[in-house]
Amino acid sequence: MGDKMTPMPFAQLMDWVMGEHKKKKSVFGVYRPYLAAESHNRELFGRTLETPIGPAAGPHTQLAQNIAAAYYAGSRFFELKTVQILDGDDLPVEKPCIRAEDECYNCEWSTELYVPQAQEEYIKAWFILSFMAKEYGLGRMDGFQFNMSVGYDLEGIKSPKINSFIDCMMEAGETETFQSCRQYLLNHVEEFRHVTKEDIEAISSRICNSVTLSTLHGCPPQEIERIAVYLIEEKGLNTFIKCNPTLLGYEFARNTLDEMGYDYVSFGEFHFLDDLQYEDAVPMLQRLMALAKERGSEFGVKLTNTFPVDVKNGELPSQEMYMSGRSLFPLSMALAARLSKEFNGALRISFSGGGDYHNIQKITDAGIWPVTVATTLLKPGGYQRLLQMAEQTRETSVSFQGVDVTKVSKLAKDSVTDSHYTKALKLLPERKMKKPVPLLDCYTAPCQEACPIHQDITTYLKLSGQGNYEEAMEVIAEKNPLPFITGSICAHNCMNMCTRNHYESPVNIRGAKLLCAEKGFEGYWKTIKKGGLTGKKTAIIGGGPAGLSAAYFLTKSGMPATIFEKSGSLGGVVKNVIPDFRISGHVIDKDIELCLSYGAEVRLNTEITDLSALKNQGFDSIILAAGASEPGVLNLKTGETINALHFLSEYRKKDKNVDIGKKVAVIGGGNTAMDTARAAVRTQGVEGVSLIYRRTKRYMPADEEELLLAMQDGVKFMELLSPAELVHGQLICSVMKLAAADESGRRAVIETTETVSIPADTVIAAVGEGIPKEFYLKNGIELTGRGRVLVNEETLETSVSGVYAIGDGLFGPGTVVEAIRDARMTAEAILGKKAARDFDNLPADPDKLYDKRGILKETLDDQEENTRCLGCKSICENCAEVCPNRANLALMVPGLTKHQILHVDYLCNECGNCRSFCPYDSAPYIDKFTLFANEADLNHSKNQGFTVIDRKTGAFLLKYMGSLYTGKKGEAVDAVPEGLLKIVETVINDYDYLLR
Incomplete structure (x- = not known):
């Protein structure tokens, strides 16, 4: 059928509800129902309202099953999807029309059904909710309310189509849909456990006594007022007018979004100029409040409509799209604060501008309700998120005494800096596995798939949560011989892929691993049994993470290995370069101890330059784990730079006593640049450190947490600058500007003619290291056209038989966990068998996993992170x-x-x-x-x-x-x-x- 939905007959919907509930105690995929309590009931428009929340006029109130799912989870106020004279096939909607990875965008605005179909869906939903309320003990059969949403001009609203819709929603008793639904329930009453004939006959035919007016952007104020007057006077409806954030003015909106990190969101001034102006809105609202009071009905505003922005990077197949969600919350709340102050709290406010778990209690506590939501329901957890929100509203007053101006103003002010609403410093990481979804058995753990060594994350998280740290260490050490190092400084791709990123924050997998290492290492160490080493001998050149890991996997599997390290200590860059404020030498030593626990031989202060000499000594295989030892170089037109790794090595060796002057400039945007800048801040005699990068923070390759730590340490970020020359203590930089984004979302930079000078006694370049090409070529190892080692992708064997290359020396600087991956691949090639087993034998309890779905939970301590793990390998959905x-x-x-x-x-x-x-x-x-x-x-x-x-x-x-x-x-x-x-x-x- 393409993109056309087909509404389900009422009988089919009832079969679904009853069949699923009987089998699984769920309704339309919602597993945990909200059970209303009389003590928390409210009154709105003269009717009972069990909770002040529900779905906004949008994708969640278009079909009957959507409304039923929302009700089962805790909704009691339903803003039905907007109807207008343009409907069905005549309504153009580009598809796909929703994108909700972070802030949400959509390019659809009204029901995609024909208006009579929409009416039928709402009446069917009215009966299903009434039935479920009594049959499943969810609340009163009249404890919920439907709110019509209509648009977009008076002529359309007065048309026979929309006029009939409004009248039938106000009194549906004579409609064929109402009568057939009622009769179906009466015909099947013997099948129900709690719903009686009297209950069915008592279901009210007066479905709606309220309406929300949704007008198009640019609708004149006179037209808005005429429609509202018509709805109040002619229809006698309690009326909300949906207002746009454009009331705040272009400058306020632009500055607010820029301040919060949404500077990339593009929009022009024309909507702000064409839309209703604040100075026109206030007297209009005053007049309508007076009219509603005179007519004995209620009037208020709905804050806010979605925010129109430009499609710049192909987000959706339209020219304009509508923004909602957390980025809209500060604007909606700012408008709420302004209007509540203007009307001294007397103007009723219905809210829909980024409401969710994080703010629902504060919103309703401030006297703003009902609250309708959409974006939060479009994220994993879906409708089930409503349960938690409904429960939170129990903590707030149930009677409306006006809007609390002070509380709303505080909410508006705080939201601009609250991390729940501000944009992350960095672009969202890619959260897709690079493979297609299978037709069968698609459930998988994205964290484990993203981990280069496919660590059994969910297993050790579960063991950790049970306090079984020694067993958890056994699971970790099976594939990862560097638990302290990876538990401290791992790039944690696993956490980037964690589904909880779509809830609030990822499970702290890295922290949980470190906890297991700290609490389980000693006990696990005692269980290690060193066996005899026999068979072929392997020489490993380099005693960093890659070389140590290779020695571990080989000797653990019973094959002898010897590490040749040219320096006087093992640990490589991690031990000798990474600053101790990132990781201490003490914990690195524990990992080294683990890697050598099965009997690997170590020869320090031994530099290998000739591989043939090693083969003559009886080594059957050679693993090159020498690292990326060629220092990266940044050439300035004038002046010299210091290599970042050289500086960090001196910093660690000399305990911060490195002479680099008072003013230091660090060039680069990766994690090494952050380490360098933070170390420079701590270096004796340094008074100021600037970090220079040719793009902005958002496009830096460094992890966001490293950026934040550098900022907290006082590093001054100098963005959109390209260093040119160092002259008399001044680093001259060309000013850059960002160009349009490419398909990956990364924006190119264009050099301008402008320059700036930055004081710098020393310039440190963190621009990456190179592989030891000369060493490779001298030993007959082929390189690719890009200057990388030519290897077999499955074994990492080089062009020289029996010689393998792993770690940073293979493709350039990488991560520790990638070095472990390389080491195991090569070890297995040499062993001719697997060097580690999978731990996938802990059964999951589906009920416990479903209990976590849709429940947002802020980060706890590492010991309790298992309680936040969603167990995606067993239940994804x-x-x-x-x-x-x-x-x-x-x-x-x-x-x-x-x-x-x-x-x-x-x-x-x-x-x-x-x-x-x-x-x-x-x-x-x-x-x-x-x-x-x-x-x-x-x-x-x-x-x-x-x-x-x-x-x-x-x-x-x-x-x-x-x-x-x-x-x-x-x-x-x-x-x-x-x-x-x-x-x-x-x-x-x-x-x-x-x-x-």
Whole structure:
């Protein structure tokens, strides 16, 4: 069906609700219901409201099942998706239309259904919620409210189509949909445990007594007021007017977003000039408040509409898009503060501008409610996030006594610097695994996949959480012989990929590893049993992390290894260069001890220049782990620079007593540059350190935490500067400017004619190191055209038989964990067998994992990080959670160990949201096994999937690998994997409510 949703009949929806709840105690994929309590009930528009929260007019209030899922999780106020005269196929919506990785963008604004269809969906939802309230003990059957949202001009609102919609939502009793839903419940009342005939007959036909007016940007104030007057006077509706952040003015919005790190968000002044002006809004609102009071209804403002911004980097297939979420919160709250002060708290405010777990209690405590949300529900956890929010509102007053001006003003002021709303210093890291999502068994742990050594992270986190540190160390040390070093300074790709990044912050995997090392090392050390070393001998040149790791894997597997280190100590750059404020020599020694625990021989102060000499000494294999020993050089037109590693080595060797003058300039933007700058700050005699980079902080390769630490240490960041020459203690730099971003999001820089001078007694260049090319060439080792070692990608063997290259000396400076990866690859090539086993034998409790889904939880201490781990390897379901329409489902399939994801074609409008959060480089709505409503839809789509031809016989038509197959449930089909056939059979047997 392409991007067209097909609403489900009421009977099918009821079958789904009752069938799923009976089997799993869940409704539309929401596992934990909110149970309302009378003591927390509020009153709004003369009706009961059990919680003051719900979904905003958007993707979560378009279909009946969306509204039902939101209710089950805790919503009680539903702002129905906006209807307007332009609807259905006449409404152009570019797809995909949602992008919510961080702040959210969308390019759709109204219901994609025809208005009569939308009306039917809302009436069906009204009955389903009434039913669930009593049947499942969720609250009162009249404890929730529906709020219409209409637009966009008076002529359209008065049109027969929209006028009929408004009238029918106000009184639905005579509509065919209301009567048929009511009759269905009456016909099936014997199947219900708690809902009675009297309950069904008591369901009110007066669905809506309130409306939110949503006007287009640029709508004249006179038109807005005319519509509001019409809704209040002619329709007698309690009315909210949705206001735009443009009321704040261009300068305020631009400066606020720039200050918060959203300087890349592009928008012009024209909306601010065309939209309603603040000085016009205030008297208009005063008049409407008076009119509503005179008519005995309530009036207020809805803050705010989404914020229109330009599409600059192909974020969505449109020219303009609408921003929402955490970036909108400070603007919405600033407008709330301004209006509440203007009206001394008397103006009622409905809020929808970035509400979520972090702020819901403060918003409602300030007297601002109802609060509707969308962006937070579009992230992993989905509708389930509402439960936590609903529970938090129990801590605030249930009666409306006006808006607290002081509390709102504080919220607005604090939000500009609150980390929950400010943009991170760096661009978001790539969170996609570079492989397609499989049709079957797609659940995986992104953290483990991202780790170069595929550390069994979820296993040792679980053991750590249980206090079993010695066992956790056994798991860690199986693949990682440097737990203290990686627990202290690892680049932690695992944490970048952690699903909790989409909640609040990643599980502190690195910190948990260090905790396990600190608490479990001694006990684990005693269990190590050194065996005899026999077989071929291996020489390892270099005693840094790569060489030590190679020695560990070889000797642990029983093969002798000898490390040749030209200096007087082991540990390489980590021991001799990285500053002690990053990692102490004491913990490095523990890792060295572990690497040598199985009997590797060490020869210090021994430089190897001739590999043939080693072979003559009886070494069968040679591993080159010499590091990137060629110093990087930055050539200035005038003046000299110091190499960063040379400086750091001297800094550590001389205990900070390095003569580099009072003013120091560091060139570079990587982690080494941050180490250098922070060390320079601590060097005796230094009074100021500047860090020079040709782009901005956002495009620096350094980890964000390293940037923050450097800033905390007082390093002065000098952005958009390119060093040219050092003259008489002044570093002359060319001023650069950012150009447009490329496809990767990285912006090029353009040199200007402007220059600046920076005081500098010493310039230190942290511009990367090179591999020892001369050494390689002298020993007959081939290099590539790019000057790298030519190696077998699977074994890392060089062009010289029996000689391998690993670590920084292979491709240039890398990470410690990458050095461990290289070491194990080479060790296994030499051993001819695996050097480490997988620990994947700790069973997960699905119920406990589901209990964590949708629950935001701030970082605890490292000992409790396991409580935040979502166990993605056992339960992922991101694509199911973030789909507003429930078009991606997790099925329990007999005979398969993991739940399986099924995409339901007829429920999908191709919004694209699941693409953002699938850990694979895929879009589930395109790439997962798909259920089609009929044969025509299957033929129309490129998705692999099936349609059921005959429910009674179980006959189906299935598309796989470009071919069509027919079959019957329970029977094999040649060339089709058994797992896919099991999914088909399971849908027919256990999920027949999905079939059309």
